[in-house]
Amino acid sequence: MHIDPVNILKDHDLKHTKQRVRVLEEIALDTVAISQPELEKKLGKEIDRVTLYRILNTYEDKGILHRIMDMNGTANYAICSSSCTEHHHHDEHVHFNCSNCQKIYCLDVKIPNIKMPPGFTASSINTTAYGICEKCSAGMKAD
Ligand SMILES: [Zn+2]
Numbered sequence: 001m002h003i004d005p006v007n008i009l010k011d012h013d014l015k016h017t018k019q020r021v022r023v024l025e026e027i028a029l030d031t032v033a034i035s036q037p038e039l040e041k042k043l044g045k046e047i048d049r050v051t052l053y054r055i056l057n058t059y060e061d062k063g064i065l066h067r068i069m070d071m072n073g074t075a076n077y078a079i080c081s082s083s084c085t086e087h088h089h090h091d092e093h094v095h096f097n098c099s100n101c102q103k104i105y106c107l108d109v110k111i112p113n114i115k116m117p118p119g120f121t122a123s124s125i126n127t128t129a130y131g132i133c134e135k136c137s138a139g140m141k142a143d
């Protein structure tokens, strides 16, 4: 997936700042989600924690990033599909949390339509699968 941070900011009416561009660049580097501590480590010299936190929140609000909690309760961030808009996320795909490398993958697997009981309105549904990812499985076979 090709990500152009400058265009994304423009599309979402966000002011273009160097720090905002850096955060998106870092997240768009890989196809797997990136955890908040990892982002802090990578961007710590350029962006302080509070600013980073604020940028991530803005991106989540705007439908640019979605947050996935891993099995340790750490927030991870991944780029949204193009159908996400402000306050309306449509990331109804399965996430995969590898118990070996701890990485979170956005899988191209749709969550089936889950019917809520009367009176319950779900604004988002998260489905996370836990196990061993493709890369780790390949590494294990090689041993
Ligand atoms: Zn989204």
Ligand SMILES: [Zn+2]
Residues within 6 Å of the ligand: 098, 099, 100, 101, 102, 103, 132, 133, 134, 135, 136, 137
């Ligand atoms: Zn793995």
Ligand SMILES: [Zn+2]
Residues within 6 Å of the ligand: 066, 078, 091, 093, 095, 105, 106, 107
């Ligand atoms: Zn995802």
